[in-house]
Structures are given as C-alpha cells and as structure tokens.
Amino acid sequence: MRPYIFITRRIPETIIQSLKEKFDVNMWKYEDIPVPREILIAEAKKADALLTMLTESIDETILTAGRNLKVIANNAVGYDNVDVATATRKKIAVCNTPDVLTDTTADLTFALLMATSRRVVEAAEFVKQGKWQSWSPFLLAGQDVHHKTIGIVGMGKIGEAVAKRASGFEMQILYHNRTKKPKVEQQLGAVYTTFDELIEKADFIVCLTPLTSETRHLFNRSVFKKMKPTAIFINASRGPVVDEQALFEALTAGDIAGAGLDVFEKEPISADHPLLRLPNIVALPHIGSATQETRQAMLQLCADNIEAILEGKQPKTLVNKDWIPLVRA
Known part of the structure; x- marks a missing residue:
C-alpha cells in the first residue's frame, strides 16, 4: 500500500x-x-x-x-x-x-509599525465614517518613524530583516537576543543591549522572539511601565509572549502610546476583546506571511x-x- x-x-x-x-x-x-x-x-x-x-x-x-x-x-x-x-x-x-517567509513577515512587521505610529487605520476609518469635515494642523497627528530608535527583541532572521528596513529610515537600532549578532552590528550599526535597557530607550519595541517557557508573558505590566509614554509596541511573533490584560492596562493608563498586534493569546481573537475597543490599537488577523x-x-x-x-x-x-x-x- x-x-x-x-x-x-x-x-x-x-x-x-x-x-x-x-x-x-x-x-x-x-x-x-x-x-x-x-x-x-x-x-x-x-x-x-x-x-x-x-x-x-x-x-x-x-x-x-x-x-x-x-x-x-x-x-x-x-x-x-x-x-x-x-x-x-x-x-x-x-x-x-x-x-521562505522572512522578508514577507518583515514587510508586514514594519507596515504594522508604520500604520500604528501614523494612525493609518484610524485615519482611514475617520474618512469612511464621514467624520472628515475640515482640516486642522494636528488632525490625527501621529509620530515620526524616521530617525527614531527601534528596539528588536529576538534578532533571528526576521529580526535582521526588520533591522535592515529600519536602517532605510535612518533609525537607531537596538536589539536583544540570546546571542550577539556581530554581522548585523557591522552591516547595520545595530547595538546589543540588555532587555531592560532596550525597553527603556526604544521608541518602537518590536517583539519577534519565539514562544518558550522563558518568553511566555515576557511583556507584562512591569515591563510596559518601564517603556517611554510615547513608545509603540509591536508584536509579530506569538500572542502568549504578551500579557494582554497588562497591555490593555498600559494603554488605558497612558504608560505607552499605542500597539500594533498581528498575534494574540487566543486566536481568532473575540470581537468583544477589550483591546479591540481602544483607538490606539492596530489589530491584524495573524497575516505576517500572508502573500x-x-x-x-x-x-x-x-x-x-x-x-x-x-x-x-x-x-x-x-x-x-x-x-x-x-x-x-
């Protein structure tokens, strides 16, 4: 047979x-x-x-x-x-x-970073809902990406590809990984830091670490409190790396400015999930490699x-x- x-x-x-x-x-x-x-x-x-x-x-x-x-x-x-x-x-x-999915996932990760920082989804819905009645200097004003500091947690192949894209925006690149990446440091000027130093200094914190027993709920309430109040958090790795209740509390308390998420603790995420009620969240249905x-x-x-x-x-x-x-x- x-x-x-x-x-x-x-x-x-x-x-x-x-x-x-x-x-x-x-x-x-x-x-x-x-x-x-x-x-x-x-x-x-x-x-x-x-x-x-x-x-x-x-x-x-x-x-x-x-x-x-x-x-x-x-x-x-x-x-x-x-x-x-x-x-x-x-x-x-x-x-x-x-x-085979490295560049595609890096594209989506950086797109999620840009969409969150520039409030792209929120702005698109603003137009569709007929709310755009006039122009004003700070209408849906977001944050610059260029020349800011990106902190990448998990510098695997996808992390390296995201760093390469960040270099095109002349960003300062910090990273935290189990091992140092001398080649990336030499080619892109990336700087290895401790986890605590990264989350305190970065304007954009991008999570690309695999899910292990050590990384489960790595991003918790105490971690979010250490970030800049203007920081934007991006997760394109695995949902359980983030304590979603802690993220919700951080966003509502103003500990951080926004978050872009392609993954969630439980997928598909329920439409009544508290995170989805927040205007400063960009939520995607796990489409990192979806081309x-x-x-x-x-x-x-x-x-x-x-x-x-x-x-x-x-x-x-x-x-x-x-x-x-x-x-x-």
Whole structure:
C-alpha cells in the first residue's frame, strides 16, 4: 500500500499534485475552518505524514494515535503547537518553513509599525465614517518613524530583516537576543543591549522572539511601565509572549502610546476583546506571511519535506535535529 498523507486544511491542488503521483493524499475540505479534533485523531491513526497548521495542537495524543507517523510538516516557522520532544521519542520527524517567509513577515512587521505610529487605520476609518469635515494642523497627528530608535527583541532572521528596513529610515537600532549578532552590528550599526535597557530607550519595541517557557508573558505590566509614554509596541511573533490584560492596562493608563498586534493569546481573537475597543490599537488577523507568493512557497516546502521523509531522504528543514528515522524493513 502507498503511504497515506493527511493535510489539515484545503490547499491548492498544484501543491499536492506531485504528492498524489506517489502517495495517497487526503485533506480537510475547508480552507478557513480548522479540522475538528476527533477527525484529526482519526486521520492520524491512518497517516504516515501530516501537513499541519499552527491552529492544530499536535500533542502526545495525536502522536500516540499516529502509529505509522513518520513526519509532521508544520506550515509555519514556529512549532510551539507541536510536542517536539514526544515526536522525537517516537522517531517522528518535525519540519517547519523557515527562510521562505522572512522578508514577507518583515514587510508586514514594519507596515504594522508604520500604520500604528501614523494612525493609518484610524485615519482611514475617520474618512469612511464621514467624520472628515475640515482640516486642522494636528488632525490625527501621529509620530515620526524616521530617525527614531527601534528596539528588536529576538534578532533571528526576521529580526535582521526588520533591522535592515529600519536602517532605510535612518533609525537607531537596538536589539536583544540570546546571542550577539556581530554581522548585523557591522552591516547595520545595530547595538546589543540588555532587555531592560532596550525597553527603556526604544521608541518602537518590536517583539519577534519565539514562544518558550522563558518568553511566555515576557511583556507584562512591569515591563510596559518601564517603556517611554510615547513608545509603540509591536508584536509579530506569538500572542502568549504578551500579557494582554497588562497591555490593555498600559494603554488605558497612558504608560505607552499605542500597539500594533498581528498575534494574540487566543486566536481568532473575540470581537468583544477589550483591546479591540481602544483607538490606539492596530489589530491584524495573524497575516505576517500572508502573500500569495510566500504562502505557496511555505506549502511547497511542507510538501517537499514530506516527500523526502517518505522516500527515506533527508528533509530540507528539520526541527528535531536528533531525530532518528525508523529503520525500514
């Protein structure tokens, strides 16, 4: 029998055509509705490979049900939705989609920074709602971006790409990361700082750190209080890195000037969430990598990784480097 692949969302046929020529492929019928948990478990029991989205929790239950599973191809750079330790123990490869979305996500991150600082969304709604009756010197006046100080928390590849864009606006670039980046410092003039120094000095604090036990609620009430009252906070990493109640309190108390968010603790965010009532919030539905070109490239990389594993080859982007493949009979 041919290996069986289950895909947890409907994706373009062009992506899976090559897989269908070699394997049996089935996918969930909806593009915008997550696959129900019970169906995912049932499919995992039959599957040799799963192509998953961030919305699916690939936990021990799924991995234990998947007795034949050889690979989880997660359509994202992040993989906090996958129990990598259990997958490794069960000799299941976990793959992600780095690199192909770096520039696209950096574009969106900087666009979110600009939209928040210049009150673009608020201004657009002002016009649409018929509120623009006259011109005045400080009508919807925002803050300059050029020549300001940007602080990037998490200087991975996306962080480096954001820093490159910031250099075009002649911004001073501060960064905090687990390791220093001499190349970025040399090429862009970025300056490594402690976390506390960054949040106290930066006009724009951009969160691009991965979600770990150490970074969960990294941005809490005490951190927001240390920021400038004119500071703008941007999160394009993972929602749980931010304590949303603390952010709401910081914004309503005037501790910071505004926030641009592409991610939230619970997604999709409820329309009655307190943050969405604030005029100085720009909220996006987790679209950091959402361009036609990049989403196609991400899915193609997932397909390539699955094909490689099922054919006994090394995948292109392996997360669990200590993965040991099952010995084929």
